[in-house]
Amino acid sequence: MFFFSSYISTFLYLLRQVFDEHGQDVTPHPLYNPDPGVLQPKQGKIFPAHDTSWTTVTDFPSVAFQTTNASFTGPFTKERNKAYTELCKNRLGNDKYVERSMQTFNDAPKTKEVQSDSITMVDKAVMSSTWDMYDSFCNKGDASENIVVSAEGKKATVPDSSSMNHLLNPSGPDQNFELILQSDKFKQDLAVMERVVLANIFQPKLAAYRQLPVIEDPDCVQTQIEEESWTEQSKNSLSPFLEHLWVFKCELTKGRNVSSMTWNKKNPDLLAVGYGQLDFKDQKPGLVCCWSLKNPTWPDRIFHCESGVTALDFSACNANQLAVGMYDGTIAIYNVQTTEQTPIIDSSDCANMHACPVWQLRWVDHDTGLAGEDKGEMLISVSGDGRISKWIHYKGLECVDLMKLKSPNMIVNNQRWNPKILSLAPGLCFDFHPNDSKVYLAGTEEGHIHKCSYSYNEQFLETYKAHTGPVYKVTWSPFCPDIFLSCSSDWTIYLWRQDLSKPVLGFTSGQKVVFDIMWSPHCATVFGAVREGKVEIWDLRVSSLDPTIVSVTNPGVNPTALLFTPETDCVLVGDSEGQVTVYKLKNLPALEDVIRTTLSSKHTLGKTDRDA
Amino acid sequence: MAEVEETIKRIQSQKGVQGIIIVNAEGIPIKSTLDNSSTVQYAGNVHQLLLKARGMVRDIDPQNDLTFLRVRSKKNEIMIAPDKDYFLIVIQNPTE
Secondary structure, eight states: OOHHHHHHHHHHHHSSSSSSSTTOOOOOOSSSOOOOOOOOOOOOOOSSSTTTTHHHHOOOOOOOOOOOOOHHHHHHHHHHHHHHHHHHHHHHHHHHOOOOOOOOOOOOOOOOOOOOOOOOOOOOOOOOOOOHHHHHHHOOOHHHHHHHHHTTTTOOOOOOOOHHHHHHTTTHHHHHHHHHHHSSHHHHHHHHHHHHHHHHHHHHHHHTTTTOOOOTTOOOOOOOOHHHHHHHHHHHHTSSSEEEEEEEEEEETTTOOEEEEEEOSTTTTEEEEEOOOOOSOOOOOEEEEEEEBBBBOOSSEEEEEEEOOOEEEEEESSEEEEEEETSOOOEEEEEETTTOOOOOOOGGGTTTOOOSSSEEEEEEOOOSSOGGGGGGEEEEEEEETSEEEEESSSSSSEEEEEEEOOOOOEEEEEEETTTSSOOOOOOEEEOOOOOOOTEEEETTTTTTTEEEEEBBBOOSEEEEEEESSEEEEEEEEOTTTTTEEEEEETTTTEEEEEEEEEOSSOOSSSOEEEEEEOOSSSSSTTEEEEETTEEEEEEEETTTSSOOOEEETTTTOOEEEEOOOSSSEEEEEEEESSSSEEEEEESSSOHHHHHHHHHHHHHHHHHHHHHO | OHHHHHHHHHHHHHTEEEEEEETTTTSHHHHHHEEEEHHHHHHHHHHHHHHHHHHHHHHHHHTOOOOOOEESSSSSSEEEEESSSEEEEEEOOTOO
8 A cells, every 4th residue: 555655656746857966857757658649559358349448447558667766865755764764663662553453253154955856867869860850841741641540430539659549449450451451552552562473473484575584593493394395395496486485364264265456555565455256156245355464364454345346456646545346336445544344435326337347446647648637546447347437536436438348340140230239348357558548458358459548438449359258357568568468268368569460479378267467577578377276477588388387276276366566576376265375486587596607607617727 | 342352362372472461550460361470470570671671761862762672582582562551561482
């Protein structure tokens, strides 16, 4: 305290001048004169800027004074020092100063205790995976879903976790079971499961069909018998043969005659097969089955028809529409996407409908050269009443006749048959030219093949007469624009060229009726034919006198329909027992064989060179 | 309903199928063509496997989901079609 007061007094003292004995000015000057123009250095800013009072306190510039000995021993200080020493001397024994002692109270200490409940610590953990977070983020509707489920079960349960549900309702499993079995998802899962199981069973056959290498199951213990039969066949395998892959058959199709088969234009694995008797006797209700390659044991779609099915075709524009022609002349269009038994539309209301069996149906796409309403796809049919008609879907199926298959003038008893009496020959088949969709061929029961034009319905462009029996099939070659093939019940198959009125080649093998023929979509010289009791594959490069492959069917069973597969080298044969067998064409001369033989001969050549 | 029963019968009659089990969401088998002990064993183990498999698929991409699971072993193949309310198990030995 004393020091502070002396500091103040010296500070105050600075204000006046100090002179010593000799009159010299010995006023102590401050050592450091802060330049008024220079900014004072600020102290480290710990305090906030608004608290200016603090900064000003700390911002006192430090001032140091120069004190010389002279000022220190100045009169003022001398006096004070003297007074102090006198005071110290007078202190001992002086009455002014008394010594006293004091005692302070020590308060009694007090202990205080506090007790509380033990704080229970519980460990809680949650596993949160990426999908958990995603689910809770997305599923705001989840709570409402639960409510719906319990409403269906007719119980007023809280939409809690499923375990709670189970406890509240003891008959829960049964009800859930029913619900599960009826759900669509379950049916779908069952269908997929069936296909998976079958894929396991049919895997080697399907691989062969799709031209994939057939790999043996490493865990499989191959039965001895199977191996032997396979090796036997492969021993004779240098000659072409038909390898049996599998059969499409089921309970429903037993005993029915396969009348027609067609592939779906969009899904190459879907096959539609029509079952119906082709002759007048034993007519029974027909059946259309859509088989998928993935399930050879049960068809994917089954449609029951009132009368026997005689013709089928899938539409190319709307790939789910299947046109079915029947023995009683009705034409129906089914939608194969659903399992509904009723067709989308049916021609039974049409006044002009066919009175005789519809022997062939085709969806034809007229894209070139025609104007107006004729553009687009149309359904064209040929029937036993001698008419070729075009069907239009407009408030019901309506038809317009494209051509009436008139019998050419007959000369009877040297008199011309009265041309006013028009007799129509029943038409059995037709085929539109693949490149020019205005020209088509029609085969009749009389054995004539007429070339007609779409836009002219009075007369035929040309007539080809060679067959002596009904022409069952006529088909243009997919590769050569002028060539077509026809088959008939007079045991022959004829190859024609458009401009020649007599056939170029005739094929006969045995005295059996030819039911169906088809050109191979892969090879220009190969075609298949189905006769009573035999399936023949002809390859014209190899021989035009004998079929290259002949496969005899079981006695009593007649093959009635033939279909080549558009993508692979397989052929389907439908027979009179309701079975559709899939065969693979093996060892037909192909490019791979040529390459293989060349390479193997090169290899042997190389060997001999080395030896020599 | 009849259609479903028929399909199950058809699957059961295919070559090499040893059994079909339908299990509900809690892992309790509701329909089976195998004996009780095997059914319970299959149901329990498959349930756990499904949880793991589904978790894995969804972890990698939460918008994805498991649709089918096949376990091929030396002696047979177990095929499982899962759903949120049930799962369908078929055991087949295709080389029988």
